[in-house]
Amino acid sequence: MSESVGIWERLKNIFRITYTLTFVLASLTGLAFALTLKDEYLIAALVAMEVFVLALFVNFSNDYFDHVSGADKTRFTSDDKDWEKGMREILGGRIYWSGNAFDLGYITRNQGKVVMAALAVVALLLSVPIVLYAGLIVVILGLVAFFVSFFYTAPPLNLGGRGFGELDVFVSFFMMSFFSYFVIIQEFNIQMMLIATIVGLSVTMMRIVDEMSGYENHLKTGEKDICVRFGLEKAAKIVTAFLIVIYILSLLLSVLDITFLLLFLSLPFAFKIAGYLNNKNDRFWFVRPIPEVFKFVFIHQFMVIFSLIAQTVLTSA
Numbered sequence: 001m002s003e004s005v006g007i008w009e010r011l012k013n014i015f016r017i018t019y020t021l022t023f024v025l026a027s028l029t030g031l032a033f034a035l036t037l038k039d040e041y042l043i044a045a046l047v048a049m050e051v052f053v054l055a056l057f058v059n060f061s062n063d064y065f066d067h068v069s070g071a072d073k074t075r076f077t078s079d080d081k082d083w084e085k086g087m088r089e090i091l092g093g094r095i096y097w098s099g100n101a102f103d104l105g106y107i108t109r110n111q112g113k114v115v116m117a118a119l120a121v122v123a124l125l126l127s128v129p130i131v132l133y134a135g136l137i138v139v140i141l142g143l144v145a146f147f148v149s150f151f152y153t154a155p156p157l158n159l160g161g162r163g164f165g166e167l168d169v170f171v172s173f174f175m176m177s178f179f180s181y182f183v184i185i186q187e188f189n190i191q192m193m194l195i196a197t198i199v200g201l202s203v204t205m206m207r208i209v210d211e212m213s214g215y216e217n218h219l220k221t222g223e224k225d226i227c228v229r230f231g232l233e234k235a236a237k238i239v240t241a242f243l244i245v246i247y248i249l250s251l252l253l254s255v256l257d258i259t260f261l262l263l264f265l266s267l268p269f270a271f272k273i274a275g276y277l278n279n280k281n282d283r284f285w286f287v288r289p290i291p292e293v294f295k296f297v298f299i300h301q302f303m304v305i306f307s308l309i310a311q312t313v314l315t316s317a
Contacts, residue, residue, distance in 0.1 A: 030180030
């Protein structure tokens with residue numbers, strides 16, 4: 001283990017703390033909408049805590065199984081040292097992940113098994129009052145969400161490596177948003193469906209952009225994803241299409257309630273992402289968008305929550 005890396009940096013990388021925020025924010029989009037309809041703050045807090053712990057478990061277990069399979073081992077290395085240096089400068093320390101904690105020696109496999117077991121126990125304990133509040137439907141939806149999240153990298157399914165990674169991410173984050181709402185309200189709502197779809201699409205887009213930097217490694221390891229299947233340039237067009245669809249859905253939300261116009265505050269990040277992806281003269285054109293797409297997802301989800309808070313304030317005024 002490198003002594004030059006501080007404890008906080010190790011913990012941040014081991015548990016992917018920054019990336020975990022996207023899970024929690026996805027849940028908060030659903031909880032914020034539910035709380036505009038029903039004052040259930042205690043159960044909402046428990047759901048948020050449950051999602052946080054499950055996010056830690058999922059991210060940690062994904063790193064563990066990627067370490068075992070070797071999927072991340074050469075992610076940040078290259079025979080072209082100028083390329084490797086440039087990529088590390090763009091990504092290092094400024095986004096949610098700078099390398100697999102197991103590959104970096106921050107934690108051993110045996111320690112990892114203990115941590116996974118502890119997180120699973122905490123998640124199970126937190127789920128008890130939620131199940132007692134909402135009933136069997138919570139168990140069913142929770143198991144589905146856990147299944148698609150855990151088996152993203154876990155054997156024997158390894159959905160991410162078999163070409164289902166993007167679909168897996170969309171379903172996981174759609175459910176994270178919608179399920180958090182449904183625990184409290186337990187009825188379908190078109191506005192909530194649009195919000196959950198936007199959340200699912202935005203995080204899936206983030207996943208595709210993240211896959212671009214691992215393109216060569218994924219080719220070597222045989223991992224199938226959109227970038228491997230279609231190539232980097234077509235993947236860039238898919239990301240642009242995702243951005244367009246996200247803003248179309250955001251406009252539909254704005255028709256339902258004008259406060260959702262706040263979602264368009266994320267446009268500067270969207271233009272920056274598109275600009276990088278269209279600048280093929282830059283050899284790092286598919287690496288530079290990674291920090292920006294994370295900012296886009298963070299801001300867009302936060303603006304959903306802020307819009308819902310604004311609705312509540314305006315309604316009660």
